[in-house]
Amino acid sequence: MVHKRRSFPFKCCWLLAIFIALRQGTLSQEFCEKNTQDENCKEQFLYSKDDVKVLTVATDENHGLERFLRSAKVNGIDVEVLGRGTKWTGGDMNLPGGGQKINLLKEKLKDLSKSGANDKIILFTDSYDVLFLASIDDILKKFQSFPETRVLFAAEQFCWPDTKLASQYPNTEIANPYLNSGGFIGYLPEIHEIVNYKPVSDKDDDQLYYTKIYLDKKLRETLKIKLDHNSAIFQNLNGALSDVQLKSNTTTETWPYIENVVTKQRPLIVHGNGPSKLTLNHFGNYLAKAWSATEGCALCNEKRIELKEDKLPTVMMAVFIEQATPFLEEFLDQVLTTDYPKEKIHLLLRNNVEYHETEVDDFFQAHAKDYATAKRIKPSDFISESEARNIAKDRCINSACDYLFSIDSLSRLEANTLRHLLSSGYDVIAPLLVRPGLAWSNFWGAVNSAGFYARSSDYMDIVYQNIKGVWNVPFITNCYLAKMSVFRLPATKSVTYTRDGIDPDMAFCASLREVGVYMHVSNELDFGHLVNPETYDISRTNPDMYQLFDNKMEWTTRYLHEDYHLNFDEERKHLMPCPDVYWFPLMSKRFCSEWIEIMEAFGQWSDGSNNDKRLESGYEAVPTRDIHMNQVGLEKHWLHILKEFVRPLQEMVFTGYYHNPPVSVMNFVVRYRPDEQPSLRPHHDSSTYTINLALNTPNVDFEGGGCRFIRYNCSVRDTKLGWLLMHPGRLTHYHEGLLVTKGTRYIMISFVDP
Structure with missing residues (x-):
């Protein structure tokens, strides 16, 4: 009896548990695994x-x-x-x-x-x-x-x-x-x-x-x-x-x-x-x-395919120059050096900027014959951007073209980009391109209800490559690869670059979204970057020179001396033609010629007298024929050059002197001519140290000239194009500008930390 009295409540509790479980919605998996014969568990x-x-x-x-x-x-x-x-x-x-x-x-x-x-x-x-x-x-x-x-x-x-x-x-x-x-x-x-x-x-x-x-x-x-x-x-x-x-x-x-x-x-x-x-x-x-x-x-990894050299797909490379573009020369060189057989590329080159037309035409005439086919669309054709992009797409669809590779002039690509995109296995894919130092890129992570930009939760991680892969996104621009078999399907016939009220790229991506064609961006590798055209002013002489801040990568590649980095080679001895006078390669040959062109185009050289309204005092003790950098809009650019490229040289040779940023209120180009101002009398500079950059070449562009340091009876005559002389200013380095006997000598001068 005792046993039965104990078992009764146990059975009741067990049945009650089943009843409660049923009432609450389910018997637990664990319960049914132990009671597989229970009627409520059998099903x-x-x-x-x-x-x-x-x-x-x-x-x-x-x-x-x-x-x-x-x-x-x-x-x-x-x-x-x-x-x-x-x-x-x-x-x-x-x-x-x-x-x-x-x-x-x-x-x-x-x-x-x-x-x-x-x-x-x-x-x-x-x-x-x-x-x-x-x-x-x-x-x-x-x-x-x-x-x-x-x-x-x-x-x-x-x-x-x-x-x-x-x-x-x-x-x-x-x-x-x-x-x-x-x-x-x-x-x-x-x-x-x-x-x-x-x-x-x-x-x-x-x-x-x-x-x-x-x-x-x-x-x-x-x-x-x-x-x-x-x-x-x-x-x-x-x-x-x-x-x-x-x-x-x-x-x-x-x-x-x-x-x-x-x-x-x-x-x-x-x-x-x-x-x-x-x-x-x-x-x-x-x-x-x-x-x-x-x-x-x-x-x-699942989608990736292997490209076989004997069976490479045919690509239409559609190049679009729709706005005035900084460093277009480098862009065209990039098109030319793409790592892909030119006989497999059909080139379509569209330029809609009259300012670039001579440069683009020269490129096309020189290289069109290297490609399988080549076609030009000129500004004089008066074709809209959307129409031009549709021409490229339709030309590819209606030919033996396997892929359309669309590149805008703002894109700066590594040579292997096309090959990597082809091997990705995705039908529509863009390489991640970002303006250096900014979050501005060639894709949107999301769009808002009106179809415009919205930031996805992972946008910054993708841009800064905190996560790597290929990402399905709703909008791509500037550079992308599209597989043409996708665009030959009946469902994609409506894809177009033309839509009222929005630009061609937005129209294209919106029509892709509507027909269910996915767009992707890859950040698996460093594919390149975007240039920034926002401050590009083609009304200036040599407008690329003014792009130091917005497109520093291109600027330094073109304008910094190719041997500048050798200045910091510990095994390399610094050239010192006179006591405490140092010689460094600083700026490229192209920088020097374009710098001179800017000054001559401006043309307002000072008269060489002591009266100078450009100065706060109105008086110049040791006058020269010159143009100040603030007159041509290059003052902040030159001060940046002093800070980024000259200061490290100064700290290396004048040990213990640190001043960042360098201060210089006198930055100017001097012109010496036999019939104008051929030399400069002995003087001290109002500076802690002075830099003197040679903008042209002795015995080629002029004869004579140079700088004599009187205390040491030491002269630097055969100055080097793009090299700067750096020497102390006050007290020790009393100096004079030597006579120019023929031609024109140009130098860039800064009195640093007066």
Whole structure:
């Protein structure tokens, strides 16, 4: 009796536990694994992944379907695609429509029923805007945790397409109260009955069809239809973007996942319904084992292809010069030195800037014959930018061209960029290009509701290469590669650069988004950068000279002396032609000639008298024929040269003297001529140290000249083009300018730290 009295409450508690579990919605997996013979557990273990049939509808082969099928594959899911290759007659899915999906599913379920597969579980999802995030086992376990449920539909926050039906829903106070037809799972007999409830035309709305069945209380209860209000399986993104967080940098998970922070669920299928497709594209960069912090870009590795030299694709290189461009000469050299056989390149060179026309024409005449074909579009052709870009695209589509490689003159590329993009395996891909030191790049991470720039959460990480890979983005510009087979499909015939109210690149990318063609940007390598044209003023003489601040990389490459870096070679002895007078290579030959051209074009040389209105005092004790840098708009540029390039030299040879930035209120170019001012009397400079930069060459451009340091009776006569003399100013280095007997001598002078 004692034993029975003890066992009775134990059995009661056990039965009560089952009862409570059933009332709350599910028996735990752990409980059923230990009690497999329990009647309430048997059904849960009658089904396995082999009993689930996964179906979708997709009539077109596109990037969305490709991504969907990959997400299924990496999660071990076998999907049957219905309607593949057939004509879509279900209307525009941005509007009510989609009844064709029901009719295709109806035919498939009819076949399954005939084959005696009534014990199957059916999982149906949309395809182009859906990703699987878990295995069938996980999805099945989650579905079977829903109590008394034979069919489970996805749920969302909006009642669509008929908002008037919202009041008929049983409970609109909960999260995601409304049915969404983009995903559902259930037992074959019930789903078969749902799709055969009444006839539906291909153009009818599938979501409205399922909604009316759900709102029929008798049908809902008879067929045991439920909605996944908490997104335990199906996560619809539209209206829930603030609820869903991407978890990409976790210490406990190898691969990124999403979490609904409101319902505390980790969804297993995500659907970018309605206007949330771009967010799904963003998530798709990470989800379904596409990228992780530890594994890197797995998707990149899957897609990469090997280029074979004997079977290289044919490329149309379309070059666009749409605005006055700094350092265009270097851009054209880059086009020429692209690492790709020119016989495999069809060149289309479009220039729309009259200022550049002579330079561009010279380039074309010299090199057009090297390419498979070459075509020019000139400013005089009066063709708009959008029309020119469409010409390039259509010319490539209608020829044997495999790829279009579009390059704007603002792009500065490494020679291997084209090859890398071709080997990436992506259909439309841009190399990441950024203005040096800025976050301005050639892609947008997101777009706002008006179609303009918005910053994605990972934009800065991509720009600064904190994360590396290939990223699905909504907008690319300046430089990109496009596979032409994609643009020869019927669905992409509408892609164009022409659209009222927006520029050609925005029109192009918007039309790509509309037809579901994904754009990508790669930051796997350092592909180059963008030049900044915002302050480029072609009204100036030699306008590139003024680009030191906005395009410093190009500026220093062109204008700094090629041997400047050798000044810091510890094994190299510094040249000292006179005591404490040092000689350094500083500026290039081109800098010197263009500097002189700027001064002569300005032409307002001082008269060489002691009266000088340019000075605050109005008096110059030791006058020269000169032009001050502030007269030609180069004062701040020259002061920057002193700070960045001269100061390190001074600190190296005049040990212990540090002054940063250097101060110089007198920066000027002096001109010596036999018939003007041929020499300069002995004097001290009002400086701590002075620099004297030779802008032209003795015995070539002039005869005579030089500098004599009187205290040491030491003269520097054979000055070197682009080299500076650096010497102390006050007290010790009393000096004079030696007589120029022929030609014109130009020197650049600064009195540093007066």
